[in-house]
Amino acid sequence: MEILDIGDVAERTGVAVSTLRYYDEIGLIASVGRRGLRRQFGPEAVWQIALIALGKKAGFSLDEIAGMFRADGTVDLPRPVLHGRADEIDRQIRDLMVLRDALRHVAECPAPSHLECPRFRKLLRVAGRRGKA
Amino acid sequence: MEILDIGDVAERTGVAVSTLRYYDEIGLIASVGRRGLRRQFGPEAVWQIALIALGKKAGFSLDEIAGMFRADGTVDLPRPVLHGRADEIDRQIRDLMVLRDALRHVAECPAPSHLECPRFRKLLRVAGRRGKA
DNA sequence: CTGCCACTTCAAGTCAACTTGAGGTCAAGC
DNA sequence: GCTTGACCTCAAGTTGACTTGAAGTGGCAG
Incomplete structure (x- = not known):
């Protein structure tokens, strides 16, 4: 099970x-060869694609993902760039926590209008700050 | 500063x-009226749009965001749905943490190939699980 | 050796989320 | 009262990320 047909990769x-x-x-992944016309991939393609899916789900474009990991699975970006990406993701995590808290608040808060609830207003201030930045 | 022209909202x-x-x-926000032809918005539009931006950045489609908060700023979704959304966001936060850790690892790990590093392989297993689910 | 079928290429189509362009409107300042 | 400029409408164009369709190819089971 070293080499996989494109169909096998699709299935996995x-x-x-x-x-x-x-x-x-577009060069996001690289086939290791062909069997007839059929593309073939190494087993590493499976986790490369898992990482791509992860990045996509996180809202990154394919271009941005390509900027994190190269098609062959290696990374040759300088450390500061990688850490910069990681910092970006950390900011996004904090944004998501604000959104999640807003949602949970809305589900639970008994105030007649959320606009009148101080907790919600505080969440909104955070959302505003992030929006502008 | 009660009522804002669309241009003011854009600026803010x-x-x-x-x-x-x-x-x-598309009904994602609602103007409170017109001045001549000009759309006018209440001040709440500003934070509504901040929430929309937050949701977008988090990778939600405008449709999905519309499903969380309505144009007039109120929410009439049943609690379980809201909590379901929040849970979804929690899952996404965990995914992002995996991606961030993978990136930070790649920046720091001295192993010749990341594939050979047990810590990285563990991250990939997590990525794989999330990809399939 | 024949047929099947999963693959191939290449061009065109689709969908979301906007942006752009052409031509029109109207409140405010001079 | 006329100009100006930020807005208006409506249609069409754009970008990213794919999917679909038509026509072809090639390894393998029978």
Whole structure:
């Protein structure tokens, strides 16, 4: 089970064959060769694609993801850049926590209007700050 | 400073006038009236838009955001739905933490290939699990 | 050796989320 | 009262991320 047909990769990752072809085209992943016309991938393709899915779900564009991990799975970016990306993600995590708290608050707060609740107003101030920045 | 012209809202939120018009069209925000042809908004529009920006940055579609908060700023969704959304965001936070850790690891790990590092392999297993689910 | 079928290419289509352009309107300042 | 400029409408264009369709190819089971 060293080398995988594109269809095997699709099955293991849950990503459509056409999508894998697209990722290959744009250089986001790299096939290790062909069997006839058929693209073949190494087993590392499976986790590469898992990382891509993770990044996508996090709201990063394919370009941004390509800027984090290269097609062959190696990374040659300077450390400060990588840490900068990580910091960005940390900011996003904090944003998500604000959103989650806003949602949970709305679900539970008994105030007649959320605008009148001091806790909600505080959440909104945070949202405002993040929006502007 | 009760009522704001669309241009004022654009300036305060950093969102383009054309975008605000678009949000109005699709019912994501609601103008409180017109001055001539000009749309006018209440001050609550500013934080509504901040919440929208937050949701977008978090990778939610405008449709999904519309499902969390309504145009008039009120929420009439049942609690379980709201908590479900919040849970979704929690999952996403955990995903982001995996991605961040992967990035920080890659920046620091001295192993010749990340594939050989047990810590990285563990991160990948988590990524794989999330990808499939 | 034949047929099948999962793959191939390449072009075109789709969807979300906007932006742009052309031509029009109207409140405010001079 | 006329100009100006920020707004208006409506249609069309753009970008990212794919998907779909038509026409072709090639390894493998029978």
